[in-house]
Amino acid sequence: MKFEGTQEYVATPELRMAVNAAIALQRPLLLKGEPGTGKTMLAEQLAASLDTQLIQWHIKSTTKAHQGLYEYDAVSRLRDSQLGVDKVHDISNYIVKGKLWEAFTADKPVVLLIDEIDKADIEFPNDLLLEIDRMEFFVYETQERIVARHRPIILITSNNEKELPDAFLRRCFFHYIDFPDRDTMMDIVDVHYPDIKKDLVREALDVFFDVRKVPGLKKKPSTSELIDWLKLLMADEIGPEALRNTDTSKAIPPLYGALLKNEQDVQLLEKLAFMSRRKG
Amino acid sequence: MLIDFFQTVRKARVPCSIREYLDLVAAVKAHLAFADLDDFYALARLCLVKDEKHYDKFDKAFGAYFRGLDEVPDFLTETNIPDDWMRKEFERMLSEEDMAKIESMGGLDKVLDEFKKRLEEQKKRHQGGNKMIGTGGTSAFGANGYNPEGIRIEQGRSRHKKAVKVWDQRNYKDLDDSIELGIRNVKVALRRLRKFARQGATEELDMDDTISSTARNAGFLDIKMVPERHNAVKVLLFFDIGGSMDPHVRVCEELFSAARTEFKHMETFYFHNCLYESVWKNNIRRMNERTETWDILRKYGPDYKVIFVGDAMMAPYEVSHVGGSVEHWNDEPGGVWMQRMAEHYDKLVWLNPAPESYWGQGGSLGMIRSIVEDRMYPLTLEGLEAAMRELSK
Numbered sequence: 001m002k003f004e005g006t007q008e009y010v011a012t013p014e015l016r017m018a019v020n021a022a023i024a025l026q027r028p029l030l031l032k033g034e035p036g037t038g039k040t041m042l043a044e045q046l047a048a049s050l051d052t053q054l055i056q057w058h059i060k061s062t063t064k065a066h067q068g069l070y071e072y073d074a075v076s077r078l079r080d081s082q083l084g085v086d087k088v089h090d091i092s093n094y095i096v097k098g099k100l101w102e103a104f105t106a107d108k109p110v111v112l113l114i115d116e117i118d119k120a121d122i123e124f125p126n127d128l129l130l131e132i133d134r135m136e137f138f139v140y141e142t143q144e145r146i147v148a149r150h151r152p153i154i155l156i157t158s159n160n161e162k163e164l165p166d167a168f169l170r171r172c173f174f175h176y177i178d179f180p181d182r183d184t185m186m187d188i189v190d191v192h193y194p195d196i197k198k199d200l201v202r203e204a205l206d207v208f209f210d211v212r213k214v215p216g217l218k219k220k221p222s223t224s225e226l227i228d229w230l231k232l233l234m235a236d237e238i239g240p241e242a243l244r245n246t247d248t249s250k251a252i253p254p255l256y257g258a259l260l261k262n263e264q265d266v267q268l269l270e271k272l273a274f275m276s277r278r279k280g
Numbered sequence: 281m282l283i284d285f286f287q288t289v290r291k292a293r294v295p296c297s298i299r300e301y302l303d304l305v306a307a308v309k310a311h312l313a314f315a316d317l318d319d320f321y322a323l324a325r326l327c328l329v330k331d332e333k334h335y336d337k338f339d340k341a342f343g344a345y346f347r348g349l350d351e352v353p354d355f356l357t358e359t360n361i362p363d364d365w366m367r368k369e370f371e372r373m374l375s376e377e378d379m380a381k382i383e384s385m386g387g388l389d390k391v392l393d394e395f396k397k398r399l400e401e402q403k404k405r406h407q408g409g410n411k412m413i414g415t416g417g418t419s420a421f422g423a424n425g426y427n428p429e430g431i432r433i434e435q436g437r438s439r440h441k442k443a444v445k446v447w448d449q450r451n452y453k454d455l456d457d458s459i460e461l462g463i464r465n466v467k468v469a470l471r472r473l474r475k476f477a478r479q480g481a482t483e484e485l486d487m488d489d490t491i492s493s494t495a496r497n498a499g500f501l502d503i504k505m506v507p508e509r510h511n512a513v514k515v516l517l518f519f520d521i522g523g524s525m526d527p528h529v530r531v532c533e534e535l536f537s538a539a540r541t542e543f544k545h546m547e548t549f550y551f552h553n554c555l556y557e558s559v560w561k562n563n564i565r566r567m568n569e570r571t572e573t574w575d576i577l578r579k580y581g582p583d584y585k586v587i588f589v590g591d592a593m594m595a596p597y598e599v600s601h602v603g604g605s606v607e608h609w610n611d612e613p614g615g616v617w618m619q620r621m622a623e624h625y626d627k628l629v630w631l632n633p634a635p636e637s638y639w640g641q642g643g644s645l646g647m648i649r650s651i652v653e654d655r656m657y658p659l660t661l662e663g664l665e666a667a668m669r670e671l672s673k
Contacts, residue, residue, distance in 0.1 A: 017322040169330035176332040215569040
């Protein structure tokens with residue numbers, strides 16, 4: 001099994017190395033990077049290119065580690081006992097499988113995505129140490145040991161909202177997805193819009209990287225915003241001339257709404273544009 | 281195998297353990313990287329480094345360790361270097377005289393810096409031609425022709441060289457925010473801060489709702505849960521940097537690195553002596569990347585808790601007068617800006633690293649103190665406790 005990027009996903013050599021090392025040495029791969037650099041997308045594309053299933057576990061602030069293993073639905077068992085339902089005698093009827101269990105018992109190695117692990121409580125990663133290390137866990141209610149039939153390929157993403165514990169980090173490989181440089185960006189645009197006019201892309205990228213350079217933006221536009229913006233530009237048939245337009249009346253880029261998601265950022269850009277106009 | 285490399289990385293204070301080292305060995309054994317330095321760089325970083333803030337330290341260590349190794353293939357594979365230049369380079373590389381010359385110029389590092397500077401200038405004038413380094417090689421700086429950067433930088437931007445550039449460019453410098461905690465006070469402060477920042481994900485039983493819904497459910501149990509109350513504390517930090525604060529900067533940065541992990545929202549800004557119409561987030565680019573103080577007041581609501589860290593030792597006119605700033609012309613006195621902050625944020629404290637006995641009553645310190653309504657605390661255990669108590673009131 002080797003990952004080489006796919007038709008829809010441009011992977012840098014470093015990223016390919018990271019994924020392949022994680023597959024070869026059977027370690028979870030922890031991915032960080034600016035939002036919109038394709039962390040979650042990587043899992044989808046990896047599953048597609050290895051022709052296997054993708055199991056996604058999205059973490060929320062209330063998610064707890066054991067929910068990934070299993071949950072014992074005691075409340076419905078209690079209710080069933082009050083109602084006199086027959087299945088109440090077998091406790092396994094009330095064990096709800098979690099995502100890890102699902103991944104452990106799949107027929108072939110699957111890709112398991114643990115998305116945004118930093119959203120959970122700080123103890124969350126620690127609670128998963130043993131399971132990730134040994135790929136097995138114990139169900140106390142049924143006295144059953146669940147062992148992975150095939151080690152799943154585990155991808156974990158984090159947006160850096162919380163620091164992860166050392167013990168957990170030691171068990172993972174870590175890769176920081178850099179913001180793509182110009183050439184990679186061109187490749188990415190190529191992959192998404194093969195027929196887009198070359199000069200339009202060039203002008204758009206100029207504008208895009210200029211906007212990213214503006215200091216103090218609350219949210220810098222990222223790859224996914226660029227792709228959306230290009231889509232709009234194409235739909236509106238705005239030519240490269242319009243983008244190059246540095247004249248006075250329209251100093252902020254057309255359809256900026258796709259690039260900047262935040263009112264303050266738009267105001268900031270307008271203000272800067274106004275100031276540069278005064279200077280000019 | 282690779283033990284020296286591992287030691288070098290550890291010496292650069294990248295936290296990595298035996299486990300990571302064994303991972304790397306296993307990965308090399310699995311032939312994930314073979315006879316390619318770029319691949320090895322990616323692989324080693326993947327295995328040994330677990331946080332992007334350590335990337336910069338790792339790059340430095342990697343560069344230092346492989347400086348010698350890397351250079352040989354560089355010479356052999358590049359064909360666009362004039363032959364005679366190359367031969368000379370080899371001669372130089374091994375000569376002992378050169379080493380002596382370097383020593384006489386005040387050590388390798390200094391020479392390297394100077395050499396890089398020259399290289400920069402050459403690049404500007406010659407658009408990437410590599411002749412100039414050749415001639416540069418005959419100057420004093422040619423002596424360090426064995427510095428791989430000297431060659432690498434000029435060799436254009438082929439894809440093949442990318443990783444080399446990555447670790448020499450040190451792209452991740454800004455991400456490195458770790459200053460090790462040394463002083464006990466700050467460690468204890470960390471615990472203090474955590475106390476009021478900790479948030480749990482647990483849910484708790486909502487007794488009232490459970491009882492009423494069970495009753496409505498004709499006696500069948502219907503359990504209701506509510507999320508536990510969170511304590512999501514948002515903090516703005518302002519550090520005084522430069523001038524009289526320099527002896528304290530280290531202490532402050534320790535506090536900063538301790539606090540970094542403790543809050544969901546924490547923003548750090550720097551100012552010099554007194555708060556004026558703009559602050560900055562990155563000390564290197566303080567002159568061109570500034571944030572307006574008005575923007576801060578607008579962007580961060582009054583629910584933020586504000587902590588100033590500074591010694592408040594300055595000339596009184598820096599607080600009270602228009603144009604009083606030592607760095608620039610300020611249209612409004614610093615005191616007005618401090619006043620605005622104090623009005624906007626009711627949870628505001630000023631931590632002062634200078635010992636309380638030096639504070640006195642008058643001067644700039646007294647003025648600041650009265651603006652923050654006496655909420656100035658020394659940067660000691662007791663002071664921090666009092667400050668945190670004030671903030672969490």
